[in-house]
Amino acid sequence: MKLFEITTKPISTDEVIARLNAPTVGAVATFVGVVRGETDGREVCYLEYEAYPEMAEKTLRQIGDEIHARWRTIQEVAIVHRVGRLQVGETAVVIALSAAHRPEVFDALRYAIDRLKEIVPIWRKEVWMDGAERRSEAGE
Amino acid sequence: MKLFEITTKPISTDEVIARLNAPTVGAVATFVGVVRGETDGREVCYLEYEAYPEMAEKTLRQIGDEIHARWRTIQEVAIVHRVGRLQVGETAVVIALSAAHRPEVFDALRYAIDRLKEIVPIWRKEVWMDGAERRSEAGE
Amino acid sequence: MENGEITVRVRFFAAPREALGTGEIEMEIPAGTTVGELMGLLMERYPALRPYTRFISVAVNRAYVGMQTELRDGDEVACLPPVGGG
């Protein structure tokens, strides 16, 4: 089971959490990124995500390594990011991490999504209902 | 759909997240409490959770209200806690909260589980493989 | 008693419930009885509850209350040992 994955298929949070399964796990925290129906007051038609998949999976794995180095109580990290065309309400990314007890999972979770947005080569194109587009790489 | 629920049935994280569904949601954070296979070096056979269900649902709702008062960007909170006999690896509680953007979801999530453990009338009995028991109300 | 008797339901959970052998009893008590006084009456009548006295918080009608709270007819009183959810 891959802990760090770029996929074109819909993502189930339960399924990502199951990848962390171990009898030592007592606490799991997840971050789920969802396609919003509105950005800047414009209605979203769909989003198109594009990745450099080989490097994206490598940098996701790097984020996992960074977390293990910083927070010794984190047992496992899994990050699955979807690419392709996503509709409003669909899940773009699930980050899940596990520990025996909860204290460090929240900081580690925040770190994971912040780092993902900094270093993982994935790009997003918003297509609005009025036909206009905006690309993440053009700045927000 | 109930946002605050005590249930005897298995809990799906995806299903709890779906209760928050709205076109304004861009970020969901969840905390999942899982039955560990070992506590204090002893192998766990099963856990038995008992609640004062009417007051438990009321105090869960109170936690939701407290979060809305403290973090204005949190859109919805859902908390589902299971009671009865749970096996190792099963989910005891799912807390999910939603926002348009992520900054406040982590602090709010941590607050929710901390408060749950303080005020929600639910008790836990650990039954170990060697036949011994420990009750949460006896102190840890 | 000047205001007569009232009836309250008292609910028990977890270890005190098992020690008592039931999750619920009815108590007839004088009007004006406080939560603290009711706890005293319970410990007197049910010795099995005594080991738990120090640890019990009380809810009336599903909200935590202090020991000075006066009970009213029909109140649901709950004896809550330290909670352990999550």
Added chain:
Amino acid sequence: MENGEITVRVRFFAAPREALGTGEIEMEIPAGTTVGELMGLLMERYPALRPYTRFISVAVNRAYVGMQTELRDGDEVACLPPVGGG
């Protein structure tokens, strides 16, 4: 060139990929060429890429590198506009 020519693959994504009309090209460059020099050659040969120059980070063999990095035969070079996942 004293060390001859090397061949590198160059990959493009998102807006620069669409501007160029392809996601991948091969470049024959002198041995010892740096990433920064390769960027210069690309901008010269493909004017469509010029608007993106300032914003592009470069990865060689799937790791971010600086502009001084020397390229080797067979390297996979990627031109990465600012990322926007999550």
